[in-house]
Amino acid sequence: MKIKTLASGSKGNCSILLCESGNIIIDMGISYLTLKKSLEENSLSFTDFAGILITHCHNDHIKGLASLIKHTKLKVFIPEDMYDSLKEVVPYPNCIFIDDTFEINDIHIELIHTSHDAPSSVGFIIEEYNKSLVYVTDTGYINRKYLAKMVNKDAYLIESNHDEIMLMDGPYPRFLKERVISDQGHLSNNTTSKYLKKLVGNKTKTIILAHLSETNNTPEKALEAIAIQELPKSIKVLIADQYEAGPMVEV
16 A cells, blocks of 8 residues: 655645555546646556545535546545535436445455544545555544544554644734634644554654645644654654646555
């Protein structure tokens, strides 16, 4: 299993997951042509993919979805309650409605129901052949029952959206600051680092910090928050970028 972020942030989000039994696109907040170019640069094509997972319906996660479906006819795997928010974007026949646990070929996926101001927003615990990845962005907090299921995975891609001081001292209007720090907003550096302290185990090799705010965060501050937790030095910590694709990470 391999994961590669193509874009991560408030302007657009998209990752590709390469598995032995099939490949998956996660979110489609970039243009069809940008994704096509990125795949070609990695010797991939759309016919190599089994489908698309969507975390939620905000524009920075779906703005290229209609074009992608038009050009490829790929299936979109979503909870049924999310469809009403996507019906203008995704034709009904292109949807596969998923339960809290489901399979794509030999890839086992369990939903993490996230706390965000979008209908049926989700993250994923993805497993194939004893390899495991947690993929969580855009949530105000993580429910304890999901935290228990997320322990000791091989890799974590998790939101580290903002530095709390930068946010509260920054240029956002009050209502937007309150949205970001609310239970339906985004995870801060400090909150994410504390979660990771509880989650990582002896299997964990990689952490990818995602969805960093360009206004209210810096890669340095996100990494500083992680460093405070004194995680095992064997764990590699990466920052997902808004404008440049990340490395292909072996899970």
